[in-house]
Amino acid sequence: MSKEKLKQxxxxxxxxxxxxxxxxxxxxxESPSDKALLNEIFRGVHxxxxxxxxxxxxxxxxxxxxxxxxxxxxxxxxxxxSASHVDxxxxxxxxxxxxxxxxxxxxxxxxxGYEACLNQIQxxxxxxxxxxxxxxxxxxxxxxxxxxxNEIFDEPTFEKxxxxxxxxxxxxxxxxxxxxxxxxxxxxxxxFDHFLFFKNLSHVGRIxxxxxxxxxxCTLETFDSEQNYFKRVEIFYASQNxxxxxxxxxxxxxxxxxxxxxxxxxxxxxxxHNGVPLxxxxxxxxxxxxxxETKEAKTSVAAPKTFLKIDAQKLDELFDSIGELxxxxxxxxxxxxxxxxxxxxxxxxxxxxxxITKLIQNRVMSLRMIPIRDTFEKMKRVVRxxxxxVGKPIHLILQGEDTEIxxxxxxxxxxxxxxxIRNSIDHGIETDVEERRKAGKSDEGIVTLSAYHxxxxxxxxxxxxxxxxxxxxxxxxxxxxxxxxxxDELSEAQIYNLIMQPxxxxxxxxxxxxxxxxxxxxxxxxxxxxxxxxxxxxxxNQGSTFLIILPLTLAIIDGMIVRSSEKIFIIPTLCxxxxxxxxxxxxxxxGSKEEFVQLRxxxxxxxxxxxxxxxxxxxxxxxxxTLVCIENQKGKFALLVDELVGRQQVVIKTLGEFxxxxxxxxxxxxxxxxxxxxxxxxxxxx
Amino acid sequence: MEEKHAKGVGLTANRFLTFYLQDEIxxxxxxxxKEIIAxxxxxxxPKTPHFIKGVMNLRGNIIPVVDMRIKFDMPEIEPQMYTSxxxxxxxxxxxGFIVDKVEEVVNVDxxxxxxxxxxxSNVDTKFIKNMAKQKxxxxxxxxxxxxxxxxxxxxVQALSKTA
Numbered sequence: 001m002s003k004e005k006l007k008q009x010x011x012x013x014x015x016x017x018x019x020x021x022x023x024x025x026x027x028x029x030e031s032p033s034d035k036a037l038l039n040e041i042f043r044g045v046h047x048x049x050x051x052x053x054x055x056x057x058x059x060x061x062x063x064x065x066x067x068x069x070x071x072x073x074x075x076x077x078x079x080x081x082s083a084s085h086v087d088x089x090x091x092x093x094x095x096x097x098x099x100x101x102x103x104x105x106x107x108x109x110x111x112x113g114y115e116a117c118l119n120q121i122q123x124x125x126x127x128x129x130x131x132x133x134x135x136x137x138x139x140x141x142x143x144x145x146x147x148x149x150n151e152i153f154d155e156p157t158f159e160k161x162x163x164x165x166x167x168x169x170x171x172x173x174x175x176x177x178x179x180x181x182x183x184x185x186x187x188x189x190x191x192f193d194h195f196l197f198f199k200n201l202s203h204v205g206r207i208x209x210x211x212x213x214x215x216x217x218c219t220l221e222t223f224d225s226e227q228n229y230f231k232r233v234e235i236f237y238a239s240q241n242x243x244x245x246x247x248x249x250x251x252x253x254x255x256x257x258x259x260x261x262x263x264x265x266x267x268x269x270x271x272x273h274n275g276v277p278l279x280x281x282x283x284x285x286x287x288x289x290x291x292x293e294t295k296e297a298k299t300s301v302a303a304p305k306t307f308l309k310i311d312a313q314k315l316d317e318l319f320d321s322i323g324e325l326x327x328x329x330x331x332x333x334x335x336x337x338x339x340x341x342x343x344x345x346x347x348x349x350x351x352x353x354x355x356i357t358k359l360i361q362n363r364v365m366s367l368r369m370i371p372i373r374d375t376f377e378k379m380k381r382v383v384r385x386x387x388x389x390v391g392k393p394i395h396l397i398l399q400g401e402d403t404e405i406x407x408x409x410x411x412x413x414x415x416x417x418x419x420x421i422r423n424s425i426d427h428g429i430e431t432d433v434e435e436r437r438k439a440g441k442s443d444e445g446i447v448t449l450s451a452y453h454x455x456x457x458x459x460x461x462x463x464x465x466x467x468x469x470x471x472x473x474x475x476x477x478x479x480x481x482x483x484x485x486x487x488d489e490l491s492e493a494q495i496y497n498l499i500m501q502p503x504x505x506x507x508x509x510x511x512x513x514x515x516x517x518x519x520x521x522x523x524x525x526x527x528x529x530x531x532x533x534x535x536x537x538x539x540x541n542q543g544s545t546f547l548i549i550l551p552l553t554l555a556i557i558d559g560m561i562v563r564s565s566e567k568i569f570i571i572p573t574l575c576x577x578x579x580x581x582x583x584x585x586x587x588x589x590x591g592s593k594e595e596f597v598q599l600r601x602x603x604x605x606x607x608x609x610x611x612x613x614x615x616x617x618x619x620x621x622x623x624x625x626t627l628v629c630i631e632n633q634k635g636k637f638a639l640l641v642d643e644l645v646g647r648q649q650v651v652i653k654t655l656g657e658f659x660x661x662x663x664x665x666x667x668x669x670x671x672x673x674x675x676x677x678x679x680x681x682x683x684x685x686x
Numbered sequence: 687m688e689e690k691h692a693k694g695v696g697l698t699a700n701r702f703l704t705f706y707l708q709d710e711i712x713x714x715x716x717x718x719x720k721e722i723i724a725x726x727x728x729x730x731x732p733k734t735p736h737f738i739k740g741v742m743n744l745r746g747n748i749i750p751v752v753d754m755r756i757k758f759d760m761p762e763i764e765p766q767m768y769t770s771x772x773x774x775x776x777x778x779x780x781x782g783f784i785v786d787k788v789e790e791v792v793n794v795d796x797x798x799x800x801x802x803x804x805x806x807s808n809v810d811t812k813f814i815k816n817m818a819k820q821k822x823x824x825x826x827x828x829x830x831x832x833x834x835x836x837x838x839x840x841x842v843q844a845l846s847k848t849a
Contacts, residue, residue: 324746567730613732655741656779658750659731668729668741668748676729676741676748 010051014100017044022093023377026384029086035075041089042071048096057103059110060096066121067092073128085124090381091117163263166208166236174205176263177246179235183257185216187228192252194230200249205239236263312407315367322364323651323670329357330672365556369404372451372460375414376401379449382418386425392445394425399450405458409550412530413460416523420462420546421447423520428466428544439541441465457574460548469538471495477504494635496536500524528683531557533574549574557652559669559679561645562628565615569641570650570669570679577629577636579644584623597627597638604629604638607686613664630682637686652679700794702818704825705772705785708760712785713792713818713825718774722788725769742782744773751782757833776830792825794818802826 021044028037045068052061071089074081081089091113098111166176183192201207213232218224239246243260250258332338332350341347376398387394405413429445430436436443448463471492478484478498490498498504502521527534531551538544551557551574559570560579586598587606595606606627610616620642627638650669655678659665666681702713703722728740728751737756741748751771756762768787773780802814815829 320746327743327746615732653746653748655731655748656750658738658779658781659734659741662731663733665731670743670746670748674743675727676743678729678731678741 007055010055011100011104014048014051017048018093018097018100019374019378020044021096022090022381023374025086025089025093026377026380029083032080032086038071038075042068042075045071052103055103057100059114060099060103063092063099063114063118064096066118066125067096069125070121070128073125077128079128088117088120088124090384092121163236166238167263169208170238173240174238175240176208177205177237177239177243178261178263179237180259180261181233181235181253181257182259183228183231183233183253185227185229185231188226190252192228194228194233197249201235201237201246204241204246204249205237208236208238210235318364319368322361323653325357326361326651327670327672327674329354331674334672366404368407370407370410371402372405372410372413373401375410375417376449376451378414379417379421382421383425383447386422387445390426390431392425392429392431393443394429395444395446397446397448397450399448400452403451403453403458405451405550406552409530409532412526413548413550416526416534416548417449417460417462419520419523420548421449424462424464424466424544424546428464428468430467435467439467458550458552460550462546462548463543465543468540468542469496469499469536469544470540471538474498493535493537496538499536500534531572531574556649557679558647559650560628560647561677562609562626562641563643563645564609564613564641565618567615568645568671568677569609570677571628571630571639571682572679573647575630575632575682577631579626579628581626582623584621587622595622597622599629599638602636604636605686606638606640608640609680609685612685630685632682632686634686639682639685650677650679700796700799700818701791702794702825702827703772703791704789705770706787706789707754707758707785711789711823711825713827714772714774714830715827716791718776718830720773720775720780723771723773723782725765725771725784739784742771744780744782747780749773749780749782751784753784755784755786774830792818792820794820794825799827 021041024037024041024044028034028041031037045064049061049064049068052064070085073079074085095111095114095117099114101107102109102111163176163178170176198207198210211234212230213234214230216229216231218227218229223229237246243262246260250260333354338346338350379398380396383394383396424447425445429447430439433443436445446465448461450461450463452459452461474495475484475490475498478495478501479486481504483498483501483504484490500520500523504521524534527548527550533549535547535549536544537547558573560573560576562569562571580599582597582599588596588598588603590596596603597606606622608619610618622640625640626643627640628644630637630639650671652667652669655662655665655668664681664684665678667679668676669679671677701716703716703719704711704713706712723744726742728742730740731738731750734740737753739751739753739756742751753762763786765784766786769784770788771782771784772788773782775781798819799816800819802817813829813833814826815832816827818825818827
């Protein structure tokens with residue numbers, strides 16, 4: 001492998017490490033007694049140091065070296081870092097990031113603050129080291145907590161069993177498996193029996209040891225013989241059989257109830273650490289379960305889950321091929337000649353094929369999906385920094401971090417989220433604590449970041465409990481800026497949406513954080529570029545909510561298929577509000593050209609699709625056609641089409657550079673019959 | 687063998703796919719041809735120049751299709767039995783060209799290749815790179831980059847803007 005290539009790998013790795021460090025330090029700030037976390041940070045820095053020196057990144061190496069010293073000190077002493085220390089840690093991570101950029105681009109000099117930060121670090125080391133001469137004698141609760149890495153029984157934790165010793169006990173051709181059962185309490189009612197299960201398991205291999213979590217154990221008085229109290233069982237298991245054969249024993253368990261991981265044989269000698277298997281029930285019930293968090297334990301019990309790094313390009317190609325497969329499958333399914341064959345075998349095969357195609361499609365789709373956790377974790381830093389800057393204490397709540405989202409969307413999501421969060425902290429949360437108290441709110445501003453699924457979309461919600469958006473103020477400002485006219489009738493949502501117009505800012509004082517008036521329209525543009533939508537809701541004195549609505553994936557949209565002038569078009573369902581056929585008296589003509597339709601209390605302009613796209617000059621009566629009510633940036637309008645054909649999920653394809661600037665069309669989709677239908681760009685229709 | 691022609695046309699580059707438009711034979715460098723398919727249904731794209739027939743589905747990818755007859759100001763005809771679409775790769779992108787009939791692949795010796803005359807064809811000579819003599823026929827070798835290279839694409843886009 002060439003040096004260049006190695007360097008590339010280093011840069012990738014370093015970026016990952018730095019990113020993780022950021023998050024780890026923030027988490028560490030919350031639980032400063034968590035030595036394991038500190039160790040984790042230390043290890044990251046250590047790795048960085050080694051590689052930096054190997055590539056002659058001397059500035060980075062130097063900096064990281066001192067940073068490592070500080071961490072090492074805290075790691076191996078009982079002194080807990082103060083808040084200012086943590087600040088310095090974060091500052092250091094920033095500098096590491098910048099220094100790395102300098103090194104990569106081979107720029108000379110040092111990033112701003114390099115020397116200052118380094119001096120601070122060295123200062124800390126010297127003061128700490130002298131203070132260390134008298135080690136703290138008093139044993140406090142904190143110290144105990146540290147010693148044991150005590151985490152209360154809020155989740156089933158196991159002492160880390162000694163995998164190394166199990167590996168030693170393996171016979172030739174045997175593999176070590178770690179089996180984790182996560183069972184329900186009603187499992188006996190479903191015919192499961194721990195005893196029988198163990199017996200069956202021992203037919204295909206040897207059970208080396210098992211660990212039974214006593215967390216759910218009950219007292220004798222409340223004991224119910226039909227309930228399972230051992231919900232979590234960890235088994236170390238040696239077998240010559242393949243994983244598939246072992247899995248047969250698990251047939252009557254649901255997939256989420258068990259996990260089998262192969263434990264690879266070690267390449268290097270495993271460090272020895274203590275962990276006593278809990279073998280008798282008494283021992284279990286009498287002894288508190290203690291999670292040993294020595295650093296050795298952490299390294300050796302790294303989950304044997306393996307990951308592959310795959311070129312995103314290859315994944316896209318696979319995705320394309322699946323698209324073709326789906327189309328071919330649709331073609332087969334819809335083919336009249338095949339349908340005419342009345343043969344059970346043929347029908348069965350086609351149905352089978354359809355099932356498999358769906359399965360493959362879903363699996364490939366899931367390859368691109370990653371949990372939104374990392375993006376959310378990054379926001380912790382944003383909240384922390386902004387909160388310090390404006391001097392408002394903020395508590396960030398994260399919800400639904402496991403919600404999965406298309407990888408390409410994750411990248412597009414980060415900046416808008418930062419913007420919205422900063423906006424909420426800066427404008428949303430009250431500056432005056434008294435104001436909050438009066439409204440019966442806690443002193444700490446609360447920002448909630450949550451992600452969830454709703455009706456085929458992914459929703460990301462940023463909610464603050466601040467003063468809410470002042471509707472009047474927004475309206476006045478928009479008038480002043482000429483964004484709206486006095487005669488415009490606006491709904492509440494439309495007024496809120498004004499704050500995302502370019503050049504809009506309601507902050508009376510332009511702050512460092514946001515309020516330059518370039519913030520929120522960037523948010524909307526970014527979200528729209530991934531085919532999403534932003535909605536704002538607000539209640540005075542209770543706070544505001546920003547909803548980011550995203551399609552499940554970028555590759556597939558839910559589309560409404562319409563017909564106009566004998567041609568088929570697709571409208572993304574996300575922008576459609578409703579479709580209707582108006583009564584003759586509801587259609588009004590203004591002057592000789594402009595047409596309007598009355599929909600309940602609203603008057604919507606009618607846009608004829610065939611006219612906008614210059615398909616033909618026909619002009620059927622609006623009351624004999626179908627109107628589709630569509631909302632875009634500028635507002636609502638009624639699109640006139642001949643008829644609705646149906647609703648369908650379509651795979652989006654670009655039309656290529658050739659048609660990049662074609663107005664009104666954003667892409668194409670291959671339909672079941674192999675023909676291409678165009679996807680309309682509703683922003684450009686009206 | 688690697689000796690270059692005075693005009694920079696290497697020997698290996700002298701293989702052409704020939705096709706008919708009306709009564710005239712045209713050729714394109716075989717290395718630019720991705721494949722030839724039978725005429726299939728295209729979807730017209732609104733507000734594009736007339737010679738752009740639309741888009742079609744090439745095994746899951748959507749590619750533009752150009753009607754060569756319209757591009758060369760010949761009368762438009764309904765697809766016939768031999769009407770084909772020649773898929774050509776230009777700057778890494780595939781474009782389909784509707785032609786009347788695909789003829790063959792020919793090797794032409796260097797001495798039979800000459801510069802195009804200034805007149806004598808229905809086609810604007812800037813699209814014709816060379817003339818190739820083969821037996822008793824004359825093949826007009828098309829310069830695809832001039833036909834649908836960046837400049838022309840720019841024109842297409844500008845057209846669709848004003849249309």
